[in-house]
Amino acid sequence: MNVMNDSPRRKELTRQAAQLFVQEGFDRTTVRMLAQEMGIKSGSLFHHFRDKQEILAAVIEEGTQNALLIARASLESCDHTPEARLQAMARAHLETLLTDRNAHVVALYEWRRLDPEARDHLIHLRDAYEALWEAVIDEALDAGLIHGDRFLVSRFVMGALNWTVRWYDPAGPRSPDDLAHELVAMITQRPA
Amino acid sequence: MNVMNDSPRRKELTRQAAQLFVQEGFDRTTVRMLAQEMGIKSGSLFHHFRDKQEILAAVIEEGTQNALLIARASLESCDHTPEARLQAMARAHLETLLTDRNAHVVALYEWRRLDPEARDHLIHLRDAYEALWEAVIDEALDAGLIHGDRFLVSRFVMGALNWTVRWYDPAGPRSPDDLAHELVAMITQRPA
DNA sequence: AATTTACACTAGCGCTTGCTTGGTTGCCCC
DNA sequence: GGGGCAACCAAGCAAGCGCTAGTGTAAATT
Numbered sequence: 001m002n003v004m005n006d007s008p009r010r011k012e013l014t015r016q017a018a019q020l021f022v023q024e025g026f027d028r029t030t031v032r033m034l035a036q037e038m039g040i041k042s043g044s045l046f047h048h049f050r051d052k053q054e055i056l057a058a059v060i061e062e063g064t065q066n067a068l069l070i071a072r073a074s075l076e077s078c079d080h081t082p083e084a085r086l087q088a089m090a091r092a093h094l095e096t097l098l099t100d101r102n103a104h105v106v107a108l109y110e111w112r113r114l115d116p117e118a119r120d121h122l123i124h125l126r127d128a129y130e131a132l133w134e135a136v137i138d139e140a141l142d143a144g145l146i147h148g149d150r151f152l153v154s155r156f157v158m159g160a161l162n163w164t165v166r167w168y169d170p171a172g173p174r175s176p177d178d179l180a181h182e183l184v185a186m187i188t189q190r191p192a
Numbered sequence: 193m194n195v196m197n198d199s200p201r202r203k204e205l206t207r208q209a210a211q212l213f214v215q216e217g218f219d220r221t222t223v224r225m226l227a228q229e230m231g232i233k234s235g236s237l238f239h240h241f242r243d244k245q246e247i248l249a250a251v252i253e254e255g256t257q258n259a260l261l262i263a264r265a266s267l268e269s270c271d272h273t274p275e276a277r278l279q280a281m282a283r284a285h286l287e288t289l290l291t292d293r294n295a296h297v298v299a300l301y302e303w304r305r306l307d308p309e310a311r312d313h314l315i316h317l318r319d320a321y322e323a324l325w326e327a328v329i330d331e332a333l334d335a336g337l338i339h340g341d342r343f344l345v346s347r348f349v350m351g352a353l354n355w356t357v358r359w360y361d362p363a364g365p366r367s368p369d370d371l372a373h374e375l376v377a378m379i380t381q382r383p384a
Numbered sequence: 385a386a387t388t389t390a391c392a393c394t395a396g397c398g399c400t401t402g403c404t405t406g407g408t409t410g411c412c413c414c
Numbered sequence: 415g416g417g418g419c420a421a422c423c424a425a426g427c428a429a430g431c432g433c434t435a436g437t438g439t440a441a442a443t444t
Contacts, residue, residue: 007390009390009391025219025304025305027217027219027220028219028305030430030431030432031431031432031433032430032431032432040391040392040393041392041393041394042432042433043392043393043394043395043433043434043435044391044392044393045433046432046433046434047390047391047392048391051432051433052432052433109301112217113217146378147377147378148374148377148378149374152366152371152374152375152378153374153378155352155355155356155359156352156355156374156375156378157352158355159351159352159353159354159355159356159358160347160348160349160351160352160355161351162351162355163347163348163350163351163352163354163355164347164351166351167347174344179344182340182341182344182345182348183344183348185339185340186338186339186340186344186345186348186379187378187379199420201420201421222400222401222402223401223402223403224400224401224402232421232422232423233422233423233424234402234403235403235404235405235422235423235424235425236421236422236423237403238402238403238404239420239421239422240421243402243403244402244403385444386443386444387442387443387444388441388442388443388444389440389441389442389443390439390440390441390442391438391439391440391441392437392438392439392440393436393437393438393439394435394436394437394438395434395435395436396433396434396435397433397434397435398431398432398433399430399431399432400429400430400431400432401428401429401430401431402428402429402430403426403427403428404425404426404427404428405424405425405426405427406423406424406425407422407423407424408421408422408423408424409420409421409422409423410419410420410421410422411418411419411420411421412417412418412419412420413416413417413418414415414416414417414418
């Protein structure tokens with residue numbers, strides 16, 4: 001009946017869907033709205049995606065995969081001090097929020113709308129990303145750069161960062177690098 | 193046609209609606225589901241609320257108002273040191289998450305589903321709550337207990353705390369007091 | 385030249401949605 | 415002992431929903 005590969009066309013449609021999902025929310029976004037945004041009729045949409053759920057999964061997968069790539073690249077190209085690695089992760093996280101904002105907002109807000117199969121698949125991607133964070137935080141703890149409970153510290157840091165999607169304005173005066181600096185300074189208690 | 197006062201009956205219905213909104217999300221929760229949970233028929237629902245939107249607004253208002261009350265009470269009954277006040281705010285925040293969890297989860301996830309009028313009204317409540325936080329953080333900054341940009345620090349702290357709704361398990365080994373301690377320790381760099 | 389593939393279209397089915405209407409119940413108070 | 419009223423109900427409307435069926439067509443493949 002239809003295809004489910006990752007053609008370039010499908011990637012572009014996914015990007016457009018992400019924007020609508022952010023504007024309206026997944027449930028309020030109808031397949032007719034999606035089709036109109038994509039410049040096709042609603043029936044044609046199901047040539048590219050099996051159903052509406054699959055569009056949501058595609059959006060979230062795309063964003064998470066990019067975050068993982070950027071974080072890995074950032075870790076590989078920075079100094080090997082715990083502080084530099086903390087900052088690299090924070091900056092990478094915030095930069096992803098800039099370039100893939102829509103996808104990440106959708107991932108944060110609409111995660112629960114995924115059906116169980118899609119969630120099972122995507123949870124592994126997310127775990128891989130969070131594992132990077134916990135490794136970096138472990139190093140910082142071992143080096144005495146920060147203190148406290150391993151689990152709680154990583155949750156607090158991820159919370160502070162993820163929350164930025166609700167207030168961070170890329171057009172404002174602060175760069176992702178500024179924010180990363182300030183966050184690391186806050187938890188390591190060194191002047192920014 | 194119908195009433196919009198704050199009768200005890202309406203309060204109870206609001207509480208039940210909050211739970212369904214958390215389970216299903218606002219958009220997926222139908223008026224028929226709400227009515228069934230409340231033990232009435234869907235038509236009767238519109239005797240208590242003008243429309244579905246008003247139920248959402250009632251849920252969020254209830255939760256935010258309680259958070260404000262608890263935070264104020266907590267500030268009044270704690271020591272007047274910056275550190276004690278920081279901890280009091282953090283603990284109050286987490287305790288509210290325990291007692292009013294449903295309402296707060298709805299406030300975080302479904303805020304954008306509010307229509308503009310309701311949002312205008314509720315945003316003042318939220319601002320009042322956040323103003324409490326910023327005052328306490330200002331005191332901590334002035335006292336040299338923490339360092340950094342006033343705006344960023346308060347956003348990071350609120351982010352870390354608000355994010356707890358996504359992972360905190362009240363049945364687990366950690367109490368709200370534990371978490372508050374650990375968070376304050378993390379940003380003031382004292383051993384937990 | 386024949387066939388397949390990719391992508392789009394029109395039309396509409398079957399169902400659910402939020403909300404309305406018009407009327408009934410049972411309790412309270414004068 | 416009857417008027418008033420909050421609370422409820424049965425029934426259903428108009429609109430919108432996700433998705434399917436069947437068809438057209440231009441390009442790629444055989």
